[in-house]
Amino acid sequence: MEAGRSATAAGKGESSSSGAMAVDAAGGVEKPRFEALMPSEMKGGRPQFRKVPVPQHRFAPLKKAWMDIYTPVYEHMKIDIRMNLKARRVELKTRQDTPDVSNLQKCADFVHAFMLGFDIADAVALLRLDDLYVDSFEIKDVKTLRGEHLSRAIGRLSGKGGKTKYAIENSTRTRISLKKAIAIGSSGKTGHEKPKSSTQWSGSVDSVERSAEPRR
Numbered sequence: 001m002e003a004g005r006s007a008t009a010a011g012k013g014e015s016s017s018s019g020a021m022a023v024d025a026a027g028g029v030e031k032p033r034f035e036a037l038m039p040s041e042m043k044g045g046r047p048q049f050r051k052v053p054v055p056q057h058r059f060a061p062l063k064k065a066w067m068d069i070y071t072p073v074y075e076h077m078k079i080d081i082r083m084n085l086k087a088r089r090v091e092l093k094t095r096q097d098t099p100d101v102s103n104l105q106k107c108a109d110f111v112h113a114f115m116l117g118f119d120i121a122d123a124v125a126l127l128r129l130d131d132l133y134v135d136s137f138e139i140k141d142v143k144t145l146r147g148e149h150l151s152r153a154i155g156r157l158s159g160k161g162g163k164t165k166y167a168i169e170n171s172t173r174t175r176i177s178l179k180k181a182i183a184i185g186s187s188g189k190t191g192h193e194k195p196k197s198s199t200q201w202s203g204s205v206d207s208v209e210r211s212a213e214p215r216r
Helices: 002-018 056-062 067-078 102-115 147-158 160-170
Strands: 022-026 029-033 050-055 078-082 088-095 130-134 184-188
Touching: 050 102, 056 067, 056 102, 067 078, 067 102, 078 102, 088 102, 102 130, 147 160
Parallel strands: none
Antiparallel strands: 022 029, 050 088, 078 088, 130 184
16 A cells, blocks of 8 residues: 555656656546647648638639638638649648648538538638538439529528528528529438428529528
């Protein structure tokens, strides 16, 4: 008993004197506690990259909203961002002062959501929250519709003045963009739980932001 106490005291003295690492004492057992690695310390200090392609019809909106995209990505998330005009894509790269490596993927999702047609105010939720994701599907994945039947299905999903779409957004706490089929929201709120009726989800859907303010 005395030997165990003396060994423990000796171990505490060594750890306190060295100061090399912090320890957590749980149940009388000391466990080393290491701080999280910075992105600059991973992969031998090499930066990590993400590349988001830009569709042709999103060039003009991207140019108009570039500073609204650049500011949260570069200043708040500490991620380098640039537009590669030759390759037609937005390129993202970690920096030496990037606090978390997950910021790179968050910024890539944020830019990707904008390319899908989401407003900056809705897409920026991907930077603030951890449990959001983008999901998409085509109408043909649910039911084969063509011509006026396809337009009618999209119109029913939107509703008069967008009332149906807003009702879906408020009840599921997501954001929806009607195009081909895309959705952004938290797990269990969007595409993983498809409706039983195949006529309910026809069209292109994008949803975002679990904690968004209700729309009227």
